[in-house]
Amino acid sequence: TASGARWRFSADIRTEVGAFGRQLLASLARELLANAARHARAREVSVAVTREDGHVLLRVSDDGEGITPGRVEAARAEGHIGLAAQRARVEALSGWFAVSGSEGGGTTVVAAIPTAVADAAGELSHAAPARDD
Numbered sequence: 437t438a439s440g441a442r443w444r445f446s447a448d449i450r451t452e453v454g455a456f457g458r459q460l461l462a463s464l465a466r467e468l469l470a471n472a473a474r475h476a477r478a479r480e481v482s483v484a485v486t487r488e489d490g491h492v493l494l495r496v497s498d499d500g501e502g503i504t505p506g507r508v509e510a511a512r513a514e515g516h517i518g519l520a521a522q523r524a525r526v527e528a529l530s531g532w533f534a535v536s537g538s539e540g541g542g543t544t545v546v547a548a549i550p551t552a553v554a555d556a557a558g559e560l561s562h563a564a565p566a567r568d569d
Contacts, residue, residue, distance in 0.1 A: 448484040457554030468496040476500025492554035497544040503537040
């Protein structure tokens with residue numbers, strides 16, 4: 437990064453998805469990685485894409501400062517809408533979005549997209565636009 441910080445990054449992609457799923461998952465991962473870079477002060481970040489229980493799961497975890505339960509809502513109230521926008525995008529597609537972490541213990545975000553949506557051949561333009569905060 438520009439500050440000279442270094443990350444260790446790992447990716448574990450265990451499934452193929454359609455064009456829509458690739459675009460959506462890439463967009464979500466990009467936002468979540470940007471959040472880790474901006475806010476977490478993480479040294480290690482991992483990204484995994486798997487299929488479980490009728491969903492394609494994107495899991496982004498870091499070993500950074502962590503996020504406390506009320507911090508997501510507080511950030512939204514302060515005008516930082518990144519996670520809230522990602523949650524809205526996923527839930528609009530009948531998926532679910534979970535953020536977990538603890539102060540000093542890192543953060544894990546899981547976005548679950550129904551397989552029928554992830555496997556679609558269409559373009560991402562049908563989903564809500566990505567928002568950077």
